[in-house]
Amino acid sequence: MIQIIVHPKTALVDEPLSIRVTGLLPYQLVALQAKLTDEKGELFFSQVFYRADKGGEIDLERAAALGGDYVGIHPMGLFWSLKPKKILSRLLKRDVINSPFLVQLSVHDSDIVFSESPESLKASETVERWYSAPEVQRIPIRKGQIRGILFLPPGEGPFPGVIDLFGHIGGLVEYRASLLASRGFAALALAHFAYEDLPKTPGVVDIKYFEEAADFLLSHPKVLGPRIGVVSVSQGAQIGLAMAVFLKQVAATVCISGFFFSVGCIKYRNESIHSINIFPERARINNLGLVEIHSTLGNPQEEANKHALLPVERAQGHILFIVGEKDCNINSKAYAEQAMEQLRRHGKNNGTLLSYPGAGHLIEPPYSPLCLASQNPLMLRPVLWGGETILHAEAQEHSWKEILKFLRLHLSPGSISKL
Structure with missing residues (x-):
């Protein structure tokens, strides 16, 4: 069973996350995505290609992205490479106390670059990125x-x-x-x-x-x-x-x-x-x-x-x-x-x-x-x-x-x- 394991799932925006994908076939090529919808309804997304190791895992701390929005080892790259679907949009958090940015991380078949379908989705996980700590x-x-x-x-x-x-x-x-x-x-x-x-x-x-x-x-x-x-x-x-x-x-x-x-x-x-x-x-x-x-x-x-x-x-x-x-x-x-x-x-x-x-x-x-x-x-x-x-x-x-x-x-x- 393919899984995305993220720790912590709830964190301040300036905190790095540990992101791993497990349950893949040895050396399987997949696409990882991040999607965020801001408070105005604007979509920001990133997409990167990774190949699993011989054990069928991808650890973003060690694995190098092969293509997409960036190349190389960048554990938080899915976040800082987010780009707006509507060009010239700037990501700004307005309600900093009551709600976080929800970022959906997902794993897809590698051919998603040509077409996206519900069948291409293999696993997903949502993380909360907050701009204020509890009780601020x-x-x-x-x-x-x-x-x-x-x-x-x-x-x-x-x-x-x-x-x-x-x-x-x-x-x-x-x-x-x-x-x-x-x-x-x-x-x-x-x-x-x-x-x-x-x-x-x-x-x-x-x-x-x-x-x-x-x-x-x-x-x-x-x-x-x-x-x-x-x-x-x-x-x-x-x-x-x-x-x-x-x-x-x-x-x-x-x-x-x-x-x-x-x-x-x-x-x-x-x-x-x-x-x-x-x-x-x-x-x-x-x-x-x-x-x-x-x-x-x-x-x-x-x-x-x-x-x-x-x-x-x-x-x-x-x-x-x-x-x-x-x-x-x-x-x-x-x-x-x-x-x-x-x-x-x-x-x-x-x-x-x-x-x-x-x-x-x-x-x-x-x-x-x-x-x-x-x-x-x-x-x-x-x-x-x-x-x-x-x-x-x-x-x-x-x-x-x-x-x-x-x-x-x-x-x-x-x-x-x-x-």
């Missing part, structure tokens, strides 16, 4: 100007506090904050535009709003002070870095696929940092109709753009830059290297850069599928994000471990000191 609390926050969701781990605490920021996607994105709470952090998913009564579009970034959020988080009885961390991505990383520069409350900042200058305008009290020069005519539309805006921002090293630079050397905490070298959205590697050089010129050693060959712009928690391109609410055409599937998956797995390690190191009791 989800608390809507509407205090003063602050709009967001606070996620608290189970227990008395106090827990290290983290503000989680996304970029041009807008609204309120919760899945990374809920996962951070599942790993022991009091995480505030903070909206900053296109949500409730906040501005509809990103405009002038006033760091006072984010300072209010930091003070709120530090005032919570379950949050460990005296300072907090920030995890930020893309346009949100501009804000995360500005918080590191201007706010004494910030001890550790993660900037994923970001930049160290102002796009638009950033202000804090009596200081204003004006926008870098932007050249929309440098945008390129490829043969698939995807927009590449990699070259639309001016060179921050040119004199005309010096007014846009964030004074990163003023950051009192530690900064972790994470970039993909196949980022087709912005030149994030070059920008992070320039920020690191700016720190060095001022005698600062509080920056760390992780640069991943083959990784694209959207570096997500582990085992998330690569989103090569998708619709963006602020763009008329779909945007190319970039990335190579296997290398991007490896970057996501490694960087998530480094993010958790970085936050624990710099937010633990006794570790916070003024640089």
Whole structure:
């Protein structure tokens, strides 16, 4: 009898699984599939071919995929190689507390590549992939100007506090904050535009709003002070870095696929940092109709753009830059290297850069599928994000471990000191 044996069947999305197929004929060629339907009804699926060993088993820890969505030994490849049936769809979890993503794993005859029929199915198993651990609390926050969701781990605490920021996607994105709470952090998913009564579009970034959020988080009885961390991505990383520069409350900042200058305008009290020069005519539309805006921002090293630079050397905490070298959205590697050089010129050693060959712009928690391109609410055409599937998956797995390690190191009791 053919079986798929998965352990554990219920787990957080950042946990690897053990997947085995038993009961096959010796050296039998089969197709393994994974299917997931998101909350909008969109189907994502992957398909890979394996050959059983002489005992009629396939262990994804040891067996190499022969073809399909990837080749080689990749125990979690069925998950990170998921692709949308409707092209340009991005997999985003919306309800992070009440329901998991259900992923159906199945074994089929090898000729499924030509036609799929009920007779081709030999075995199946469904696994639950959760974005929050049991008993994580989800608390809507509407205090003063602050709009967001606070996620608290189970227990008395106090827990290290983290503000989680996304970029041009807008609204309120919760899945990374809920996962951070599942790993022991009091995480505030903070909206900053296109949500409730906040501005509809990103405009002038006033760091006072984010300072209010930091003070709120530090005032919570379950949050460990005296300072907090920030995890930020893309346009949100501009804000995360500005918080590191201007706010004494910030001890550790993660900037994923970001930049160290102002796009638009950033202000804090009596200081204003004006926008870098932007050249929309440098945008390129490829043969698939995807927009590449990699070259639309001016060179921050040119004199005309010096007014846009964030004074990163003023950051009192530690900064972790994470970039993909196949980022087709912005030149994030070059920008992070320039920020690191700016720190060095001022005698600062509080920056760390992780640069991943083959990784694209959207570096997500582990085992998330690569989103090569998708619709963006602020763009008329779909945007190319970039990335190579296997290398991007490896970057996501490694960087998530480094993010958790970085936050624990710099937010633990006794570790916070003024640089």
